[in-house]
Amino acid sequence: xxxxxxxxxxxxxxxxxxxxxxxxxxxxxxxxxxxxxxxxxxxxxxxxxxxxxxxxxxxxxxxxxxxxxxxxxxxxxxxxxxxxxxxxxxxxxxxxxxxxxxxxxxxxxxxxxxxxxxxxxxxxxxxxxxxxxxxxxxxxxxxxxxxxxxxxxxxxxxxxxxxxxxxxxxxxxxxxxxxxxxxxxxxxxxxxxxxxxxxxxxxxxxxxxxxxxxxxxxxxxxxxxxxxxxxxxxxxxxxxxxxxxxxxxxxxxxxxxxxxxxxxxxxxxxxxxxxxxxxxxxxxxxxxxxxxxxxxxxxxxxxxxxxxxxxxxxxxxxxxxxxxxxxxxxxxxxxxxxxxxxxxxxxxxxxxxxxxxxxxxxxxxxxxxxxxxxxxxxxxxxxxxxxxxxxxxxxxxxxxxxxxxxxxxxxxxxxxxxxxxxxxxxxxxxxxxxxxxxxxxxxxxxxxxxxxxxxxxxxxxxxxxxxxxxxxxxxxxxxxxxxxxxxxxxxxxxxxxxxxxxxxxxxxxxxxxxxxxxxxxxxxxxxxxxxxxxxxxxxxxxxxxxxxxxxxxxxxxxxxxxxxxxxxxxxxxxxxxxxxxxxxxxxxxxxxxxxxxxxxxxxxxxxxxxxxxxxxxxxxxxxxxxxxxxxxxxxxxxxxxxxxxxxxxxxxxxxxxxxxxxxxxxxxxxxxxxxxxxxxxxxxxxxxxxxxxxxxxxxxxxxxxxxxxxxxxxxxxxxxxxxxxxxxxxx
Numbered sequence: 001x002x003x004x005x006x007x008x009x010x011x012x013x014x015x016x017x018x019x020x021x022x023x024x025x026x027x028x029x030x031x032x033x034x035x036x037x038x039x040x041x042x043x044x045x046x047x048x049x050x051x052x053x054x055x056x057x058x059x060x061x062x063x064x065x066x067x068x069x070x071x072x073x074x075x076x077x078x079x080x081x082x083x084x085x086x087x088x089x090x091x092x093x094x095x096x097x098x099x100x101x102x103x104x105x106x107x108x109x110x111x112x113x114x115x116x117x118x119x120x121x122x123x124x125x126x127x128x129x130x131x132x133x134x135x136x137x138x139x140x141x142x143x144x145x146x147x148x149x150x151x152x153x154x155x156x157x158x159x160x161x162x163x164x165x166x167x168x169x170x171x172x173x174x175x176x177x178x179x180x181x182x183x184x185x186x187x188x189x190x191x192x193x194x195x196x197x198x199x200x201x202x203x204x205x206x207x208x209x210x211x212x213x214x215x216x217x218x219x220x221x222x223x224x225x226x227x228x229x230x231x232x233x234x235x236x237x238x239x240x241x242x243x244x245x246x247x248x249x250x251x252x253x254x255x256x257x258x259x260x261x262x263x264x265x266x267x268x269x270x271x272x273x274x275x276x277x278x279x280x281x282x283x284x285x286x287x288x289x290x291x292x293x294x295x296x297x298x299x300x301x302x303x304x305x306x307x308x309x310x311x312x313x314x315x316x317x318x319x320x321x322x323x324x325x326x327x328x329x330x331x332x333x334x335x336x337x338x339x340x341x342x343x344x345x346x347x348x349x350x351x352x353x354x355x356x357x358x359x360x361x362x363x364x365x366x367x368x369x370x371x372x373x374x375x376x377x378x379x380x381x382x383x384x385x386x387x388x389x390x391x392x393x394x395x396x397x398x399x400x401x402x403x404x405x406x407x408x409x410x411x412x413x414x415x416x417x418x419x420x421x422x423x424x425x426x427x428x429x430x431x432x433x434x435x436x437x438x439x440x441x442x443x444x445x446x447x448x449x450x451x452x453x454x455x456x457x458x459x460x461x462x463x464x465x466x467x468x469x470x471x472x473x474x475x476x477x478x479x480x481x482x483x484x485x486x487x488x489x490x491x492x493x494x495x496x497x498x499x500x501x502x503x504x505x506x507x508x509x510x511x512x513x514x515x516x517x518x519x520x521x522x523x524x525x526x527x528x529x530x531x532x533x534x535x536x537x538x539x540x541x542x543x544x545x546x547x548x549x550x551x552x553x554x555x556x557x558x559x560x561x562x563x564x565x566x567x568x569x570x571x572x573x574x575x576x577x578x579x580x581x582x583x584x585x586x587x588x589x590x591x592x593x594x595x596x597x598x599x600x601x602x603x604x605x606x607x608x609x610x611x612x613x614x615x616x617x618x619x620x621x622x623x624x625x626x627x628x629x630x631x632x633x634x635x636x637x638x639x640x641x642x643x644x645x646x647x648x649x650x651x652x653x654x655x656x657x658x659x660x661x662x663x664x665x666x667x668x669x670x671x672x673x674x675x676x677x678x679x680x681x682x683x684x685x686x687x688x689x690x691x692x693x694x695x696x697x698x699x700x701x702x703x704x705x706x707x708x709x710x711x712x713x714x715x716x717x718x719x720x721x722x723x724x725x726x727x728x729x730x731x
Contacts, residue, residue, distance in 0.1 A: 003728055009541040011724075013475055014534040015716040017047055017091050020471040021447030021528055025052070025464070026092075028438050028450075032103055034431045036121060037438055037452070037464065038064065040095060045469060048094035051109070053121050054464050056436070056452055061464070064121050067094040068111055074711060078113055078135040079243070086678070086707055087196040104145025106161060115139050115148060117161050128163030129174060137190060138204060142211035147264060149189075149205060149214055154181040156189035156205055156216050158264055177262050178216065178269070185222035185246075192219045192255040194248060194636040197678065199283055199331055208287045213261055213312060215285055215293055216269075220256040221246035232674050233704025245677055250631050250638040251645040257282045259295060261312040272310045273317045281636065283331050289339045294320070298329060302640045305329045307349070307366070320366035323351055327563035328640045330520075334359065334382040341387035343369070343411060348392065350379060356558045359394060361411055372409050373416060378556050380404055383437070384430035385411075386455075393419075393430060393437075393455065401556050402482065402494060402526045406437065408455070419458045422446075425527040436461060442528035444479035447472055479531045480548070482524065485583045487576050491552065491561075494524045495580055497589070498536045498546040509545035510731040511590035513581065513618075515610070517573045518602030519562050519641060522555045523548050535598075535720065542724060544731070545589060551576035565641055567648050569630065569655040570609040577606070578614045594731045596620035598723065601679060601708065602627065604671075605657065608687070611668055612660035620730045622723050624671040625679045625708055628687040629656040632680065661690045667730045669699040671719065673706030699726070 013020070023045035029038050037056065040049040051065035073093055077085075090096065099108045105120040113135030116125045128148060129136055139150040141161065149158050152174075159174040178188035190204040205216040224246040231241040248254045256278060260269035274280060274297060283305065284296035293310040305323040310316065323329060334350035345364035350357055357379050359372040372392060373379055383393040383406060390411040395404050398416060404425045407416040420426045424443025431437070437455055442448040450465035480496040487493055500509055514536050516523050524530065536546040550557075551573040553565035564572050577597070584590035597618050599607045604626030611621040630638050630652055631645045645652045653659055668691075672684040684700075691698050701722050703715050710716050 003724065004542050009475065009534075009538045011538065011717065011720055013471070014538045014720050015713065018042070018045065019532045019534060020475055020477065021469045021532060023469060024440070024448045025450060027098065028429045028440070029100055030429065030431045030438075031121075032100055032105065032432070034433055034436075038098070038100070038107075038121075040092070040098070041465075042092075042094070047092050049092050049096065051095050051098055051107075054452075054462075056462055059462055062121075064107075065095060065098075065109060065118065065125060068116075068125070076112060080135050080137055081113065082707075083677070084137070084196075084202075086709065087202065089709060091709075091711070099141060101141040101145030101161075102143035104141075106141065106145040108139060108141045108148060108161075110136065110139045115150060115159075117141075117148070117163065126163050128161060128172070129159055138202075140203075140205070140207060142207050142264070143209055144211040146211060149177075149207065149264075151187070151189040151204065154183075154187045154190070155179065156214065156262075158214070175266060177214065177264075177266055178260075181218065185220070187219045189216045190219060191217065192221065192257065193246070194254070194634055195282070198634065198636040199281065200333070201282075201284060203285075206285050206287060207264075208291065208293075208312075209289060210291065212264055214264055215259060215261050215272075215287070215312070217282060217285070218258040218260060220258075223253055224248055224255065227680070229675050229677055229680070231705070243675070243677065247677075247680075248635045250633055250635055250642070252635070254279065254281075254300070254635050259285065259310075261293065261310075261315075270312065270315050272312075272315045275306075275317075284333075284335065286335060286337075288337050290345070294335075296331070296335070298331070300635075300639065301643070302328045302636070305331075307335065320347075321349065321362065323353065325352065325559075327559050327566060330357070330559075330562075332357065334379070336382055336385055338385065338387055341390055341411075343390075344387070348372075348382060348385065350382065352559045355560055359392065359409075370413050372411070372413065376558065377401070378558065380556070383428050384434055386434035389434075391434070393428075393434070395426065395428060397556055399423075400526070401522075402524065406439070406458075419455065421458060423526060425525060430455065438464065443526050444482070444528065444531050447528050475537075477531055477537055480533075480536070480546075482526065485549075485580060487552070487579050491576075493549055493551065493576055493580065495547060495549040495583075496524045496530055497584075498533075498540040499589075500540050500543045500545055504543040507545070507589045508585070508591040509589065510543070510594035510727075511545045511547060511581070511584060511596070512539055512727055512731070513577060513595070513597040513610075514546055514548050514603075515551075515577060515597055515599040515606045516601075516603040517551050517553065517577070517599070517606040519553050519565065520555050521602070522550055524550045535723070538720065539724065539727065542728065544727065545584070547580060547584060547590070549577055549580040551580075567641075567643055567651040569641060569651075570605065570613070570657075571654070573606060574610050574613050577610055578617050581617050592617075594619065596622070596727050596731050598622035598624070598727075600624035604679075608657045608668065608670075609660065611666050612657060612664045615663055615665040619666040620668075620727060621666065622669045622671065622726055625673065625676055626657065626670070626683060626687070627679055628683040629658055631656075632683055632686070657687055658690045661687070661694045661696060664691075664694075664696050667699070667726070668697075669701060669722070669726050671701045671703070671722075673703040673708065673710060675705065676708045678708040 025039035113131040115129035604623040
């Protein structure tokens, strides 16, 4: 094969963000009075976002806030902000965060380490905290909108939202609430690394509903050895060219955490009783309407999750419920206290106890009243509750695991009723009155659109965003073909085929498998994100057939499907990918002698494992940021699936790429960012040592200034060129 530079998809289209059709409003929220819908948007289809408001009454959209001095850029943000953006996988710039007060017409906007507020739409932006070069983190408005809490230099602060212009006393002066963490290696009010990266908990403090108290997390990492990352691509050396991280490797110590409560006016913290076992995860924290505090506490093995209630005045605890699993506990965001109606004081809870994530209704003492949803499908999110009418709204996969729809079910028990109609993926935001919802909808054939609809019947009330990106028509991207196929033992798997254009003749084609393959992810869906899998589209335009398959271990198919990888990663996932290739070959689509594979992160791991464990199937692999031995990855992710290295040494050994290097027969290119703080370059270095020992050839492509997600434009262009050339040369 040769590189097609005439009629192929332009390489720049692969690396330009936002991707075609994805310059879409995000961070959608309703104002406290439900009169406005606010969102972040880039009208010029760039990554630089501004804050807008849509008025449902008039149908008008207006700008509320543009970035100050350009807002956040990749060059002007702090290390703390860079790492926060890595945890969120966030590329957007400009205004990247905002939040309404729960019960006040006030908006919080953190910008480049400083804190601003806007006293209602149209009001001028006021700076209330100047960081003076020491960036603030995690700022949150109190529910009444009167105060802002934030963390600076490891300690928790509160400041009046009226700011320095406050007319009386020192109301505008920030007040330090906690002490003892700064300079000690501890933090107050910040989530630890695994909470941010693996538990989807990015908060480290929580306002009480009456704005009088703050619950906060103390994190002690002083006993965790430092893992140093050196910026090898910098001209400088020493302190300015290195980072020190307390990284908790599988089987090694975790951070020690405590949960305290402190008055917003200052005072001594009261420590909550988290139990006798110190080796736990503080998974979630939430205040209840009655003023008590709850926490979800997970054991280290992630087979038990306790929902406990605390008396914030004494720290005493009482267990509300306990979840246990022989597989593992998947954390969720579906704990919802009820304040009104027939079940006031009770709560909604989600569980996978029957093998699929469903919703349950409990009373105030933690006694089960009834299961609200059931069946061999998943509830994805709890969208809202109309407590007066006793209705619960949720999104899920009842129609298909490839789609997401909005449903409603009665708290009294009923069959769920589907509200959204268009096939595809729906992401919704309900208003506070539970009468309307904002629907962000897309499918294979439809870039995202945003509409306002009635919760009663899904009727269209207004169109918020439906702007055609000219790149969609210019590039004429053809959606992939969705297919289903059986694994060797009869399990149904979902795949997607990107066929090359007709100018490349008839099949069989040289074939490339694009893989992720890990848990908590799904790549094959009826969504626009699959159509704009731009690397797949580009390789298709070069004459390759590109194939995606969600193997066992991936998400949204139930706990048994996901749990097939328990204690032995890289085995059944590779078998399923091989079965997918065999299915293509049997139908004359794939050339069995010219099959390659590529992936990033878990997908990088899968690419190397496939080359090593199925050399008869895969001839070429490109592995980006691969985990090569699971003892080198973090605790919460790895131990959920593998246990600890001490308890499962055989599983760790067999699941390591290093154990299978001798079987590698094909061509291998390794790609890694040298300052990746998630999957350290150490993984690739250990693999290289094994390859050298086994005298196996390999190719290496390093990105000296990149982390886990390459961001630099020149780096990304060169990366795509190298991947293309590698497959063209060797397939």
